[in-house]
Amino acid sequence: MTGQRLAWVMAAAVLVAGCGDKPQQNGDSQVVLIGQASPLTGPQAHLGKDNENGARMALDEINAAGLTLGGKKVVLEMRSEDDAADPKTATTVAQKLVDEGVVGVIGHLNSGATIPASKIYFDNGIPQISPSATAVAYTASGFKTAFRVMTNDAQQGTVLGDYAVTKLGAKRIAIIDDRTAYGQGLADEVEKAAKAAGGDVVAREYTSDRSTDFMAILTSIKGKSPDLVFFGGMDPQAAPMIKQMKQLGMKAKFLGGDGAQTPNFIDLAGAAAEGAMASNPGLPLDAMPGGSAFKAKFEAKYGQIQNYSPYAYDAMHVLVAAMKRADSSDPAKYLAELPKTDYQGVTGHIRFDAKGDLAGGAVTLYQVKNGKWQTLETVQSGK
Amino acid sequence: MDIFLQQLINGLVLGSVYALVALGYTMVYGILELINFAHGEITMMGAMVALSVIGALALAAPGLPGVLVLGAGLVVAIPVCVALGLLIERVAYRPLRHAPRLAPLITAIGVSIILQNVAMLIWGKQYIPFPAILPQGRHTLYGASITDVQIAILLLATAIMLLLILMVQKTRLGRAMRATAQSRQVASLMGVDVNRVIAATFAIGSALAAVAGVMVSAYYGLAHYYMGFLLGLKAFSAAVLGGIGNLGGAMLGGLLLGLIESFGAGYIGDLTGGFLGSNYQDVFAFFVLIAVLVFRPSGLLGARVVERA
Amino acid sequence: MSSVLSLNKTRSRWLTFGLLALGLALLPFLVDAGLGRSWVRLLDLALLYVILALGLNIVVGYAGLLDLGYVAFYALGAYVYAWLSSPHFGLHLPFWAVLPLGAALAALFGVLLGAPTLRLRGDYLAIVTLGFGEIIRIFLNNLNAPVNITNGPQGINLIDPVRLGSFDLSQSHALFGYTFTGIHLTYYLFLLFTLMVIFISMRLEDSRIGRAWVAIREDEIAAAATGINTRNLKLLAFAMGATFGGLAGGLFASFQGFISPESFNLMESIMILCMIVLGGMGHIPGVIFGAVVLTLLPEALRYTGDWQRNLFGQIYIDPADLRMLLFGVALVAVMLYRPAGLLPSTRRRREFADAQG
Known part of the structure; x- marks a missing residue:
C-alpha cells in the first residue's frame, strides 16, 4: 500500500514538473538566471573580466551553500554579456539579457554603458546593481530598479x-x-x-x-x-x-x-x-572588513584582483539576499526587498539610500x- | 609680463612641433594635391618605434647617456617611417593618381585607420611612458621658465627647416620637386622621373614626421596609438594657414597656430569675462582653418591657386 | 502584344513589391524567433543608419561634396529632440512636432555650413566639414555653463519615447491578439521613415535636381557653363543631407532615451562614410546594403572572439579592434579594386572605368 502511494506521488510530481511553464527544470531544483554585463573586449576588458569573476565567485558560493526559495531548491546560473563599454552595445546587450529571462543584473562597468541600459532593465522590471558605475545620473533617473554598491562621483x-x-x-x-x-x-x-x-x-x-x-x-x-x-x-x-x-x-x-x-x-x-x-x-582592499579573506579566495581561483571584483561579489550577494528575504526569485516580488538591504559585505556595510545609491560611501x-x-x-x- | 613671456615660449615650442609635421603635409600637397591624411599616423609610428628602441636600450644599458639613446631611437625610427611612407604612396595613392579626387582621399582615411589599429595591436591601448633619460634642466628667464628639452626642440626644428629650404632651393632633387609641383607632365617631359620625385617627397616628409613624433613623445613623456590624429589635423590646419604647398608658409602657420592656441587658451577666459573658457581651445585651430579657407584660401604666404577640381 | 507584355511586367513588378513589403513586415518576427530580440534592436539601429547613409549619400554620392562632419547634423537632430521632449527643459512636445523641427534646424545648419564653403572643392571641403563637425561637438560638450543648454558631457537623460496620444511606442501593446513589444513597433516606425527617405532619394535621383548634382560632381565648371545654378544646388544638397541627418538624430534620441556628445564623434562620421563607399556611392541599393552590413558587422564579429577563445584558449585580436581594422582595409580595398562600391550603379561604374582608362 505505502509503496503504491509513493509511486503515485512520484508520478504526479513528474507530471507537474513536466507541465511546468518554466523549461529550466533540473531534477527537482529550479534554474534561475542572473545577468552580468561588462566590457569583455576592448581597452577595459581586464576590468570587465574582473567584475565577471567577482560575480561568478559569489554565485558559485551561493550555489554550493544551497539556495531554497518558495520551498524549492534553486540553482543560480549566470549569463555574462560583453557591452564593449559602448552605450549602444550596452542597450543591445541589456535587451539580450532581458530576452534570456534573467531575474536580475550585476552591471554594467562604465557609467556611459550603465545609464542607457538601466532604462531597458527598468522597462522590464529587472533589478540592476552596478558594482562600479559612479556617475550621478545613473540613479538620478528615478528608476526604482537601479542600485549601486559603489560610492558615486x-x-x-x-x-x-x-x-x-x-x-x-x-x-x-x-x-x-x-x-x-x-x-x-x-x-x-x-x-x-x-x-x-x-x-x-x-x-x-x-x-x-x-x-x-x-x-x-x-x-x-x-x-x-x-x-x-x-x-x-x-x-x-x-x-x-x-x-x-x-x-x-x-x-x-x-x-x-x-x-x-x-x-x-x-x-x-x-x-x-x-x-x-x-x-x-571605497576602501583599499587590505582595509576592507573581508578583504584579505576575499583576496586569498579570489586569487586562488582567478588570479590577481584588478579593481572592482569585490564590489561585483558583494552586489551578487546583495541581490540574492533580497531574493531570500522575499522568498522568491520573481523580480516583481524581490525588488521591494532591495531598498531594505542591510548587508555586511567584503567591501563594507551596504545600505541603499532612497535613490539606490550606497549610503555613506567611503x-x-x-x-x-x-x-x-x-x-x-x-x-x-x-x- | 612673466605670464605673457611664458605663454610665448609655450606657443613657440608647440608651434615648432606643428610646423615640422605641417611640412610633410605641405610637401605632399604641393606635388600631388592630396591631403595625406595618414601623415599624422606616420608621426605616431615614429614615436612608437623610437620609444620601443629607447625603452629596450634604457633597460639593456642603463648607463648610456640620454642623448645617445634618443639618437639610437631616431636612427631606427626614421628608416621605418620612410619605408612606411613609401609603402603607403605605392599601395594606396599611386594606383589612384588618375582616379576621381574623392578616391585617394578616402584611401588616405582608410590608411590612417589601419595604421592606428595596427599600432594598437602592436603596442596596446595604454599610453606608453617615455623613460626619463633626458636632462631635466630648467632655466628661469624674466620669471618664465624654459627646459632643456624645450630649447632642444626649438633649435632642432629651426635647423631642420633651414636645411629643408636649402635642399629644395639648391639641390637637383629640390629643383625636380619644384618642377613636379608646377606641372607633373611638363616635368616628366623635361626628363624628371616624376615617380621618383614623388617617392622622395614622401620619404622626406616621413622622415620629418619621425623626428616630430620622437620630439612630441620626449616632450610630453608619453606616446599613444591615437596621438597622431589630432596632431596631424592641427598640423594640416597650420599648413593651410600658412599657404599650403609653401614651405615657409608651413613654418609660419605652425608657429602662429601654436601661439594662437597658447594665448587663446591662456587669455580667453579673462578676455570674455569667463563666458568662454579654455574648453574651447581645440576650436581655435578649426576656426582658424575655416576662416582662412573661406576668406583667403591661398593662406598667408601661398600664392598658388588652390581651387582646383 | 506589347501591351500584354508590359501588363505582365507591371504584374511581376507588383508581385516583387508585394513580396518585399511582406518580407519587411515580417522581418522583425522572423529575426526575433530565429536570432533573439536583441537582433530586432540591431535591426532598428540598421534602419537608422540607412537613413543617415542615404542622407550623406545625397551630399557625397550625388553632389560629390565630401562631408566629414555629417555627424553634426545627426547630433543637432538628437539634441533638438532631447531639448523639446525631456525633463531637461521640462518640455514634452509630441514627436510629430519635434522631429520636423530637428530636421529643419539641421537643414539650416546645413546651409550655414554650405554657404561659406561653396568656393571650396574636394579635399579642402572635407577638412572644413571635419572642423565643423568637431566645433559642433565641442560646443555641445561645453554649453552647460554659463547657461545650461546641453548639460555638457553628462548628456541628456530620460528623453521621451515616441508617443501618439497615450500610445507609448517604447511599451508593449497587444494589437490584433498579438503582443508587439516596443522594439517591434519602433521597427515599423523607423521602416516608415526609411521608406520615405528612400522614396525621396529615388525621386531626386531621376529629377532635374539629381541630374544637375551629377553634373556638378562630374565637372563643376562645365555644369555651371550649361546654366546650372551650382550655388543653389550645392546648398540644396547640404540642406537635404542635413535634413535626413537631423531626422535620424531625433529618432535616435527617442529610441535610446539618453544622448551625450560622445555618441557624435568623428568616428561616427567616418563610419557613415564607410557605409556609402562600401556599398556604392550614389546608388541607393548599394548604400542601404552598406549601412545594414556595417551596422550588423560588429555584432557578427563578436563571434570571432568566441572562436578565438575556443580555438586558442584566449583572444588574440579583440573583435572590437578587428572592426576598425576591417573598416580601414575595406576603405582602401574598395577604392583600389571596386571604386564604385560593392553594389555599384551602372553610371558610377562607367565613370570610374573612364577615369582609370
Missing part, C-alpha cells in the same frame, strides 16, 4: 573638495577637468564642496581627454598662484599635467580622483609623481611616496 567629489580645504589647508584652489562626463561631474562636485568649506576657487580651466599639452592653462593658473590644483580626469592627462606643473616651477599640491589613482600614473609621470594625491571610492585618499601609492586615510561621505 558626487560623494567622492564632496569628500575631495572638503578634504582639500580642511585637511590639506588649501585656501586658493584651481580646478581642471577633461570635459568627459566623469571628469566634469567630479570637478563640479569638488568645486561646490571646496567653496562650501570656505575655500576660494581661483581658476577653473578645461582640457580634453586627448590632450597632452597643458602648458597654456597651467601658465594661466600659475598666474593666480593657487595652493592646490585639482584635476578631474584620467591618468594619461594627469601624468603629463603634473610633469608640466614641475616644468613651470609650480609649487601647488596636486589632487586627483580615481582616474589618476593608478599605477600607470606613476609610470607615466616618473619622478614628478612624487607627492601627488588622489582618491579612490572614499580613500592616497599619496605617491617613494614611487608607490600609499594610503593616507579613509573618509566616510556624510549623508
Whole structure:
C-alpha cells in the first residue's frame, strides 16, 4: 500500500514538473538566471573580466551553500554579456539579457554603458546593481530598479573638495577637468564642496581627454598662484599635467580622483609623481572588513584582483539576499526587498539610500611616496 | 609680463612641433594635391618605434647617456617611417593618381585607420611612458621658465627647416620637386622621373614626421596609438594657414597656430569675462582653418591657386 | 502584344513589391524567433543608419561634396529632440512636432555650413566639414555653463519615447491578439521613415535636381557653363543631407532615451562614410546594403572572439579592434579594386572605368 502511494506521488510530481511553464527544470531544483554585463573586449576588458569573476565567485558560493526559495531548491546560473563599454552595445546587450529571462543584473562597468541600459532593465522590471558605475545620473533617473554598491562621483567629489580645504589647508584652489562626463561631474562636485568649506576657487580651466599639452592653462593658473590644483580626469592627462606643473616651477599640491589613482600614473609621470594625491571610492582592499579573506579566495581561483571584483561579489550577494528575504526569485516580488538591504559585505556595510545609491560611501585618499601609492586615510561621505 | 613671456615660449615650442609635421603635409600637397591624411599616423609610428628602441636600450644599458639613446631611437625610427611612407604612396595613392579626387582621399582615411589599429595591436591601448633619460634642466628667464628639452626642440626644428629650404632651393632633387609641383607632365617631359620625385617627397616628409613624433613623445613623456590624429589635423590646419604647398608658409602657420592656441587658451577666459573658457581651445585651430579657407584660401604666404577640381 | 507584355511586367513588378513589403513586415518576427530580440534592436539601429547613409549619400554620392562632419547634423537632430521632449527643459512636445523641427534646424545648419564653403572643392571641403563637425561637438560638450543648454558631457537623460496620444511606442501593446513589444513597433516606425527617405532619394535621383548634382560632381565648371545654378544646388544638397541627418538624430534620441556628445564623434562620421563607399556611392541599393552590413558587422564579429577563445584558449585580436581594422582595409580595398562600391550603379561604374582608362 505505502509503496503504491509513493509511486503515485512520484508520478504526479513528474507530471507537474513536466507541465511546468518554466523549461529550466533540473531534477527537482529550479534554474534561475542572473545577468552580468561588462566590457569583455576592448581597452577595459581586464576590468570587465574582473567584475565577471567577482560575480561568478559569489554565485558559485551561493550555489554550493544551497539556495531554497518558495520551498524549492534553486540553482543560480549566470549569463555574462560583453557591452564593449559602448552605450549602444550596452542597450543591445541589456535587451539580450532581458530576452534570456534573467531575474536580475550585476552591471554594467562604465557609467556611459550603465545609464542607457538601466532604462531597458527598468522597462522590464529587472533589478540592476552596478558594482562600479559612479556617475550621478545613473540613479538620478528615478528608476526604482537601479542600485549601486559603489560610492558615486558626487560623494567622492564632496569628500575631495572638503578634504582639500580642511585637511590639506588649501585656501586658493584651481580646478581642471577633461570635459568627459566623469571628469566634469567630479570637478563640479569638488568645486561646490571646496567653496562650501570656505575655500576660494581661483581658476577653473578645461582640457580634453586627448590632450597632452597643458602648458597654456597651467601658465594661466600659475598666474593666480593657487595652493592646490585639482584635476578631474584620467591618468594619461594627469601624468603629463603634473610633469608640466614641475616644468613651470609650480609649487601647488596636486589632487586627483580615481582616474589618476593608478599605477600607470606613476609610470607615466616618473619622478614628478612624487607627492601627488588622489582618491579612490571605497576602501583599499587590505582595509576592507573581508578583504584579505576575499583576496586569498579570489586569487586562488582567478588570479590577481584588478579593481572592482569585490564590489561585483558583494552586489551578487546583495541581490540574492533580497531574493531570500522575499522568498522568491520573481523580480516583481524581490525588488521591494532591495531598498531594505542591510548587508555586511567584503567591501563594507551596504545600505541603499532612497535613490539606490550606497549610503555613506567611503572614499580613500592616497599619496605617491617613494614611487608607490600609499594610503593616507579613509573618509566616510556624510549623508 | 612673466605670464605673457611664458605663454610665448609655450606657443613657440608647440608651434615648432606643428610646423615640422605641417611640412610633410605641405610637401605632399604641393606635388600631388592630396591631403595625406595618414601623415599624422606616420608621426605616431615614429614615436612608437623610437620609444620601443629607447625603452629596450634604457633597460639593456642603463648607463648610456640620454642623448645617445634618443639618437639610437631616431636612427631606427626614421628608416621605418620612410619605408612606411613609401609603402603607403605605392599601395594606396599611386594606383589612384588618375582616379576621381574623392578616391585617394578616402584611401588616405582608410590608411590612417589601419595604421592606428595596427599600432594598437602592436603596442596596446595604454599610453606608453617615455623613460626619463633626458636632462631635466630648467632655466628661469624674466620669471618664465624654459627646459632643456624645450630649447632642444626649438633649435632642432629651426635647423631642420633651414636645411629643408636649402635642399629644395639648391639641390637637383629640390629643383625636380619644384618642377613636379608646377606641372607633373611638363616635368616628366623635361626628363624628371616624376615617380621618383614623388617617392622622395614622401620619404622626406616621413622622415620629418619621425623626428616630430620622437620630439612630441620626449616632450610630453608619453606616446599613444591615437596621438597622431589630432596632431596631424592641427598640423594640416597650420599648413593651410600658412599657404599650403609653401614651405615657409608651413613654418609660419605652425608657429602662429601654436601661439594662437597658447594665448587663446591662456587669455580667453579673462578676455570674455569667463563666458568662454579654455574648453574651447581645440576650436581655435578649426576656426582658424575655416576662416582662412573661406576668406583667403591661398593662406598667408601661398600664392598658388588652390581651387582646383 | 506589347501591351500584354508590359501588363505582365507591371504584374511581376507588383508581385516583387508585394513580396518585399511582406518580407519587411515580417522581418522583425522572423529575426526575433530565429536570432533573439536583441537582433530586432540591431535591426532598428540598421534602419537608422540607412537613413543617415542615404542622407550623406545625397551630399557625397550625388553632389560629390565630401562631408566629414555629417555627424553634426545627426547630433543637432538628437539634441533638438532631447531639448523639446525631456525633463531637461521640462518640455514634452509630441514627436510629430519635434522631429520636423530637428530636421529643419539641421537643414539650416546645413546651409550655414554650405554657404561659406561653396568656393571650396574636394579635399579642402572635407577638412572644413571635419572642423565643423568637431566645433559642433565641442560646443555641445561645453554649453552647460554659463547657461545650461546641453548639460555638457553628462548628456541628456530620460528623453521621451515616441508617443501618439497615450500610445507609448517604447511599451508593449497587444494589437490584433498579438503582443508587439516596443522594439517591434519602433521597427515599423523607423521602416516608415526609411521608406520615405528612400522614396525621396529615388525621386531626386531621376529629377532635374539629381541630374544637375551629377553634373556638378562630374565637372563643376562645365555644369555651371550649361546654366546650372551650382550655388543653389550645392546648398540644396547640404540642406537635404542635413535634413535626413537631423531626422535620424531625433529618432535616435527617442529610441535610446539618453544622448551625450560622445555618441557624435568623428568616428561616427567616418563610419557613415564607410557605409556609402562600401556599398556604392550614389546608388541607393548599394548604400542601404552598406549601412545594414556595417551596422550588423560588429555584432557578427563578436563571434570571432568566441572562436578565438575556443580555438586558442584566449583572444588574440579583440573583435572590437578587428572592426576598425576591417573598416580601414575595406576603405582602401574598395577604392583600389571596386571604386564604385560593392553594389555599384551602372553610371558610377562607367565613370570610374573612364577615369582609370
